[in-house]
Amino acid sequence: MKIGILISGRGSNMVALVEAVKSGEIPSSEVAVVVSDKADAAGLTKARERGVETVVVDRRGRTRAEHDAEIISELKGRGVELVCLAGYMRLLSPSFVQAFPNRIINIHPSLLPAFPGLDAQRQAFEAGVKVTGCTVHFVDELLDHGPVILQREVAVRDDDTAKTLAERILEGEHGLYVDALKRIVALSPASGQNRER
Numbered sequence: 475m476k477i478g479i480l481i482s483g484r485g486s487n488m489v490a491l492v493e494a495v496k497s498g499e500i501p502s503s504e505v506a507v508v509v510s511d512k513a514d515a516a517g518l519t520k521a522r523e524r525g526v527e528t529v530v531v532d533r534r535g536r537t538r539a540e541h542d543a544e545i546i547s548e549l550k551g552r553g554v555e556l557v558c559l560a561g562y563m564r565l566l567s568p569s570f571v572q573a574f575p576n577r578i579i580n581i582h583p584s585l586l587p588a589f590p591g592l593d594a595q596r597q598a599f600e601a602g603v604k605v606t607g608c609t610v611h612f613v614d615e616l617l618d619h620g621p622v623i624l625q626r627e628v629a630v631r632d633d634d635t636a637k638t639l640a641e642r643i644l645e646g647e648h649g650l651y652v653d654a655l656k657r658i659v660a661l662s663p664a665s666g667q668n669r670e671r
């Protein structure tokens with residue numbers, strides 16, 4: 475399966491996906507491109523170091539519709555079948571969601587529907603919950619919303635700070651995103667893994 479990954483920053487989830495594809499842990503797949511809406515995203519270098527093509531589609535100077543149309547064309551031009559958002563900090567337009575029906579997934583650092591939006595780990599920490607975690611879900615037109623694929627719980631420890639909690643959630647995210655992608659690839663007709671079913 476041809477995968478496109480969208481980032482805006484650090485790119486640690488993107489790296490987890492790229493490495494799982496390269497090692498064969500996620501079989502029959504290729505990361506065709508990493509797209510960033512920010513030219514200075516640290517993840518771009520990490521993608522290039524791993525031999526993955528990168529494209530910057532700067533959001534500045536473009537309307538949301540123009541920006542999304544350009545990204546769709548970069549993805550479709552490379553035959554991308556599944557789009558993974560990995561710290562991509564812009565809400566997708568309805569036309570973007572419709573261009574890849576049920577083929578866009580996202581990772582979010584909370585147990586959705588709790589704590590959508592920015593700084594979800596801090597939101598959970600400040601709310602005083604004892605358990606939070608991370609979610610991989612299909613993307614619809616709403617922020618951090620859409621059918622849940624997988625979730626992983628992370629317990630909040632008595633000695634946690636918002637920072638230590640976020641670090642533990644991030645470790646969980648990397649494994650969870652790989653697991654979710656593995657399942658999607660296994661269930662996709664073209665993957666060849668489910669021929670006998």
Ligand code: GRF
Pocket residue numbers: 481483484485486487488517560561562581582583644647
């Ligand atoms: C992650 O916490 C992810 O869940 C959220 O944004 C952060 C991106 O981190 N959507 P990274 O760029 O993958 O390191």
